Amino acid sequence: MTAIADNINDLSRQILAGNIGAGARAIRWLDDGDPRGADVLSLIFPHTGRAHLIGITGPPGAGKSSLTNTLITEQRRRGRRVGVIAIDPSSPFTGGAILGDRVRMAQHTVDPDVFIRSIGTRGQAGGLSRSSHDACLVLDAMNYDVIFVETVGVGQDEIDVVALAHTTLIIGVPGLGDEVQAVKAGLMEAGDIFVINKADRDGYDDTYRQFELMLHLRAESVSRNEIDKTASAWSPPLLRAVAKRAEGTVEIVDATDAHREYLQNSGHFVKRSSHREREQFICLLREAVVDEIMEGMDEDILNSILRREIDPYTAASHELARWRGNTTS
Ligand SMILES: Nc1nc2c(ncn2[C@@H]2O[C@H](COP(=O)(O)OP(=O)(O)OP(=O)(O)O)[C@@H](O)[C@H]2O)c(=O)[nH]1
Ligand SMILES: [Mg+2]
Incomplete structure (x- = not known):
């Protein structure tokens, strides 16, 4: 085994050759804001844009990691190299969920064609989508064919992350009234494929009907919206799964494959990729500009706002x- 290089070239x-240690180092640099991370990214970026990014989200404990585990197996059976980015939004330090993910995907850790990384958010706003985007680029450059991004669908940040994938999987489970509401509110729009996991549990039929109804309503509102006709050419399937028995896995991978094909044939694959790059570019630019403005800012201006001597709009334009x-x- 060759040593992991310290210099960026x-x-x-090594990253382009698929070296796992090298990829892990680059992701760590990017996550830590080490400037060498951005230098590496500039060298590998021309070699990215090929991987199929699949976002997986849903309520806590819905079985996202268990499902990802079975999806990896099926993707490997189809001869693909698989990357996984598991995001732990709640606890960047304790890593409770991360440990759970490691256990649930443990069988794949010895497979050289599977690479699983967990990343935290380190608390900064917008940090989540940036770190996951960066990590996806590194995995893409390492030539993984499919990259799963798992996040808990609880906050806007998390929804943003999966919504930036090419294909977004929404995982529901039976008997979670409030969570179904949450899914309704934030996640329905973002989903390309819907899966009800834990179909072995009581209440599956009710949940299935609820999702069916929500999808029906969504389809109606889409067909009324004539602006983007091609977007409505994909009608999101509703699938069942029992992740712990690997049931429904083949159908889910068939669906993600079909969605990829649909995106490619309709030109939406490139569209979604460019949307993603644009969001990242604007996010970086905004951060840099705000940092620079804040650095030279007159501290008194904030006090003036508090004293009602100047309003925030005028202060900002000043x-x-x-x-x-x-x-x-
Ligand atoms: N009965 C049943 N239990 C399941 C199924 N799939 C997963 N579980 C169990 O549900 C629990 C949570 O599974 P995870 O895969 O960790 O769920 P998750 O959505 O990744 O959880 P977080 O990442 O913590 O939000 C575990 O105890 C699993 O064994 C299923 O199909 N049926
Ligand atoms: Mg999980």
């Missing part, structure tokens, strides 16, 4: 004008 070459003056002089 060699490390990038600060922007000051920054512009500094950058153009």
